[in-house]
Amino acid sequence: YLSTLLSPHPRQCHDLTLIIHQTNAPPNQVYEAAQLYLPTIDLINPSTRTIQVSKTPRQETVKLAIDSGEQIVDTFEDINLKWLYVVQTFPTGQVTRRFELTFHKKHKDKVLTSYLRHVVTRAEAIKKEEKILKLRSVNSPSRVDLEHPATFETIAMEPDQKTKIIKDLDRFVRRREFYKKVGKAWKRGYLLYGPPGTGKSSLIAAMANHLKFDVYELELDGICSDSQLKRVLLSTKNRSILVIEDIDCTVRDMQDRKSEQPTFTLSGLLNFMDGLWSSCGDERIIVFTTNHKDRLEPALLRPGRMDVHIHMSYCTPHAFRVLASNYLGIQDLNHHGLYGEITGLLESTEVTPAEVCEQLLKRDDDVDDDDADAALAGLVNFLKLKKLEETNNIDKPETQEGSQC
Numbered sequence: 001y002l003s004t005l006l007s008p009h010p011r012q013c014h015d016l017t018l019i020i021h022q023t024n025a026p027p028n029q030v031y032e033a034a035q036l037y038l039p040t041i042d043l044i045n046p047s048t049r050t051i052q053v054s055k056t057p058r059q060e061t062v063k064l065a066i067d068s069g070e071q072i073v074d075t076f077e078d079i080n081l082k083w084l085y086v087v088q089t090f091p092t093g094q095v096t097r098r099f100e101l102t103f104h105k106k107h108k109d110k111v112l113t114s115y116l117r118h119v120v121t122r123a124e125a126i127k128k129e130e131k132i133l134k135l136r137s138v139n140s141p142s143r144v145d146l147e148h149p150a151t152f153e154t155i156a157m158e159p160d161q162k163t164k165i166i167k168d169l170d171r172f173v174r175r176r177e178f179y180k181k182v183g184k185a186w187k188r189g190y191l192l193y194g195p196p197g198t199g200k201s202s203l204i205a206a207m208a209n210h211l212k213f214d215v216y217e218l219e220l221d222g223i224c225s226d227s228q229l230k231r232v233l234l235s236t237k238n239r240s241i242l243v244i245e246d247i248d249c250t251v252r253d254m255q256d257r258k259s260e261q262p263t264f265t266l267s268g269l270l271n272f273m274d275g276l277w278s279s280c281g282d283e284r285i286i287v288f289t290t291n292h293k294d295r296l297e298p299a300l301l302r303p304g305r306m307d308v309h310i311h312m313s314y315c316t317p318h319a320f321r322v323l324a325s326n327y328l329g330i331q332d333l334n335h336h337g338l339y340g341e342i343t344g345l346l347e348s349t350e351v352t353p354a355e356v357c358e359q360l361l362k363r364d365d366d367v368d369d370d371d372a373d374a375a376l377a378g379l380v381n382f383l384k385l386k387k388l389e390e391t392n393n394i395d396k397p398e399t400q401e402g403s404q405c
């Protein structure tokens with residue numbers, strides 16, 4: 001993908017120009033690396049006339065990019081390098097894009113090896129950081145892991161518990177002055193614990209929708225150093241929820257890696273985050289999730305770190321009412337012939353809301369009364385089978401205990 005030829009633009013005769021075309025299948029990795037790398041160097045020089053500017057609702061600051069026909073200058077060791085971006089539209093409508101990289105011929109070997117490797121490595125680091133921090137925006141519901149964005153109305157849990165969480169969130173956002181007065185970082189930590197499929201991710205989406213906060217998922221696996229962590233955390237914005245999932249697995253992973261990285265522990269990481277946010281973060285919510293609260297060190301559970309502990313339980317009759325309303329449009333279950341039986345089975349069986357949803361989804365989208373009845377009858381059969389399995393102690397790991405990391 002990389003060819004050397006004489007540029008059509010006037011250059012010194014001792015110059016050499018590399019033409020780096022954009023290709024799609026397969027993509028030209030040098031072109032893609034240049035796209036990520038160039039915005040990290042100074043895009044504006046005395047000869048710059050135009051520059052591309054963009055900002056999505058999620059981005060805190062505007063992003064700058066090189067514009068067609070513009071040239072920017074980079075230096076690497078003792079070499080001056082000029083990058084020109086060229087977009088060409090042909091009469092057929094076809095559009096081609098390329099970078100032209102010009103430098104003194106005497107640096108050919110160094111540029112083709114060290115400099116291009118530097119560009120690609122830097123681009124890979126940028127990509128990795130983007131992956132470490134996955135942004136799920138309340139503005140783009142499709143990226144929230146739900147068919148329709150969860151809200152507190154659609155979350156199936158005990159009404160009291162739901163009211164307490166909403167009150168706690170509302171109190172938190174009202175207390176800017178309080179946090180300032182007592183000299184504490186304006187942040188609150190929540191621990192969501194319970195078996196897989198009880199709605200931990202759905203609750204995070206509901207919290208984000210309620211507060212209109214963005215959600216960042218932090219993948220600790222990819223973090224190798226404090227400076228990398230700092231860069232990643234500083235790229236998150238205020239009024240956001242930072243999610244660290246499966247915290248018990250994370251602790252174990254970190255312990256496994258301890259010999260390689262003796263200074264990087266989970267409590268070290270959390271202290272580091274506290275320090276960072278007490279100096280520059282506002283209105284931050286941190287949510288930790290775990291399937292096994294009992295595996296966490298007591299030090300991690302203390303208030304100030306995990307202020308509110310929320311137990312996400314197996315499906316209760318109250319929770320089932322919400323799901324029946326969401327999925328089948330049934331508002332009043334009291335008079336339904338199967339309600340008593342379903343209640344009894346839910347109280348005596350460990351079944352997750354996710355499993356109940358799956359049963360209720362087995363019917364057509366256009367639910368009429370017969371379909372709703374059939375869905376409830378299907379659920380009763382499912383619950384009976386489950387109860388029988390539990391009684392016979394039949395192991396069903398994927399529906400009960402879930403992944404053991």
Ligand SMILES: Nc1ncnc2c1ncn2[C@@H]1O[C@H](COP(=O)(O)OP(=O)(O)OP(=O)(O)O)[C@@H](O)[C@H]1O
Nearest residue numbers: 146154155156196197198199200201202353354357
């Ligand atoms: N309490 C709930 N209220 C409403 N829907 C729920 C609830 N629990 C589970 N669901 C449904 O089941 C699906 C899976 O649940 P979810 O991913 O939120 O569970 P989880 O506890 O985060 O599981 P995991 O620990 O495996 O990530 C959701 O998309 C949602 O449709």
